[in-house]
Amino acid sequence: MIPLSSGPVPVTADAVIIGGGINGLATARELAHQGLKNIVILEKNYIGSGSTGRCGGGIRQQWTTEENIRLAQESVAMYENMSADLGYQVFFRQGGYLMITESEDDLPALREAVALQNRCDVPTEFLQPAECRKIVPDLDISHLKGATFCPKDGTAYPFAVVWGYARACHRAGVNIFIRTQVTGITADDGGIRTVHTDRGDIATGRVINCAGPWARALAAMVGVQLPNRQERHEIMVSESLKPFLDPMVISITNGIYFSQSLRGEIVGGIGDPAEPGLEGPSRFDTRSQLRFAVRFAKALVRHYPRAAQVRMMRQWAGMYDVTPDHRPILGGVPGLDGYYHICGFSGHGFMLGPVTGRRMARHIATGEADDIITSLSLDRFAKGDLKPDAFVVG
Amino acid sequence: MSKPKIFLCRCEDVTLDEFREAYREGFTELESLKRYTGVGTGFCQGKGCLSESAGELAVLRNIPPGEVRLTNIRPPAEPLTFAQLAALDVPPAGDDVEDDS
Numbered sequence: 001m002i003p004l005s006s007g008p009v010p011v012t013a014d015a016v017i018i019g020g021g022i023n024g025l026a027t028a029r030e031l032a033h034q035g036l037k038n039i040v041i042l043e044k045n046y047i048g049s050g051s052t053g054r055c056g057g058g059i060r061q062q063w064t065t066e067e068n069i070r071l072a073q074e075s076v077a078m079y080e081n082m083s084a085d086l087g088y089q090v091f092f093r094q095g096g097y098l099m100i101t102e103s104e105d106d107l108p109a110l111r112e113a114v115a116l117q118n119r120c121d122v123p124t125e126f127l128q129p130a131e132c133r134k135i136v137p138d139l140d141i142s143h144l145k146g147a148t149f150c151p152k153d154g155t156a157y158p159f160a161v162v163w164g165y166a167r168a169c170h171r172a173g174v175n176i177f178i179r180t181q182v183t184g185i186t187a188d189d190g191g192i193r194t195v196h197t198d199r200g201d202i203a204t205g206r207v208i209n210c211a212g213p214w215a216r217a218l219a220a221m222v223g224v225q226l227p228n229r230q231e232r233h234e235i236m237v238s239e240s241l242k243p244f245l246d247p248m249v250i251s252i253t254n255g256i257y258f259s260q261s262l263r264g265e266i267v268g269g270i271g272d273p274a275e276p277g278l279e280g281p282s283r284f285d286t287r288s289q290l291r292f293a294v295r296f297a298k299a300l301v302r303h304y305p306r307a308a309q310v311r312m313m314r315q316w317a318g319m320y321d322v323t324p325d326h327r328p329i330l331g332g333v334p335g336l337d338g339y340y341h342i343c344g345f346s347g348h349g350f351m352l353g354p355v356t357g358r359r360m361a362r363h364i365a366t367g368e369a370d371d372i373i374t375s376l377s378l379d380r381f382a383k384g385d386l387k388p389d390a391f392v393v394g
Numbered sequence: 395m396s397k398p399k400i401f402l403c404r405c406e407d408v409t410l411d412e413f414r415e416a417y418r419e420g421f422t423e424l425e426s427l428k429r430y431t432g433v434g435t436g437f438c439q440g441k442g443c444l445s446e447s448a449g450e451l452a453v454l455r456n457i458p459p460g461e462v463r464l465t466n467i468r469p470p471a472e473p474l475t476f477a478q479l480a481a482l483d484v485p486p487a488g489d490d491v492e493d494d495s
Contacts, residue, residue, distance in 0.1 A: 049425065163430070291486070294480070297479035301476050312479060315468060
């Protein structure tokens with residue numbers, strides 16, 4: 001049960017988490033497990049209404065840096081146990097990820113990535129085009145030059161995950177307020193003091209910025225400059241079909257990805273090079289375009305011709321909160337006690353939120369920063385200490 | 395004989411009782427009720443059940459129907475096959491069709 005919080009917010013809290021998506025909910029739940037009391041989550045719309053609920057639900061371990069691979073492994077281990085852990089069915093299904101390429105030039109990098117993933121005990125294998133048909137029998141392999149497949153990657157239903165976390169939060173005593181807007185944050189030399197909302201003010205010494213594409217604007221309220229930019233990505237869902245597609249298929253050539261949900265729908269999207277790039281201005285925009293539907297349909301039918309007579313039901317858009325190295329920003333900032341951010345996931349928040357929430361909760365409760373949090377701190381951009389990953393797709 | 399069922403959403407077979415139960419579980423907005431029960435996500439995309447759902451939610455929440463937030467309407471207006479869509483020329487960037495802020 002998630003209560004409808006329509007009254008005023010509490011006058012004080014030990015921690016205020018801003019954002020009711022995967023990051024805010026997972027962090028709140030783990031903070032409660034760390035023994036923190038009086039935790040408040042403020043969500044300006046409804047649970048999962050931001051980037052989490054708009055995403056494709058994919059969770060993969062196929063990355064090209066050891067740090068990303070190990071973090072994703074830890075996340076998959078959490079997803080494998082999540083339904084039992086939360087007492088809620090989150091529809092996690094390990095159908096694997098099939099990463100395809102149409103370029104010979106990609107093959108050495110794919111083989112290198114497989115070797116690195118194997119060294120980390122991720123069971124990825126390199127496949128010739130013909131071998132892809134063992135995994136997706138009706139895939140058109142005529143354009144393909146190779147692929148990698150990890151059977152332990154998968155998908156979950158994003159809304160079920162946030163509902164499960166919201167219930168677990170509620171059981172742990174976390175107070176979740178939906179339709180509650182943060183209007184300001186007061187801080188002084190001693191750190192965070194007050195969070196102002198349209199339902200009243202909360203005196204607190206801790207603010208955790210889990211606002212996804214709104215994180216940059218929120219950080220600016222306390223004078224923290226984030227390098228994040230907001231980027232529109234579009235996605236669609238088809239009518240429901242009998243189970244026919246085990247893995248998430250993802251192309252590192254044209255950026256299409258598609259999988260089949262447990263409800264039977266094809267869920268998929270495709271990156272659009274016409275959206276402003278990292279150099280361009282941010283465009284905060286969740287409008288849909290016919291352009292997306294046409295580009296996606298062309299790419300889907302090209303890779304999977306049998307989908308031609310399947311009907312598309314709905315399309316929508318969501319915002320990525322993108323950092324210069326496409327990796328999240330975790331931790332706090334020197335000189336501002338009690339402020340933390342868990343943001344900048346660059347399109348990978350759903351797959352990493354549970355594990356980063358757990359690690360950040362430990363950090364917030366104990367003051368100790370682990371290797372991942374240290375490596376993903378905001379100051380890496382000023383130091384130029386970046387480890388970008390080659391497999392940023394979609 | 396078992397209790398007769400009243401269907402709120404005929405495309406996705408969502409009954410009125412299921413909708414009310416979801417509300418009691420904490421799904422207090424149409425956006426969440428849609429994603430939990432499937433109401434309005436079938437072939438008619440809510441054309442046959444959105445106003446009925448909003449009316450029922452107004453009763454459950456004891457508010458005027460006009461105060462119920464409706465779900466965002468997503469394109470396309472009617473389901474289209476991928477073949478139909480793939481046959482179109484790719485429109486230029488910036489042809490936004492829906493205001494969904």
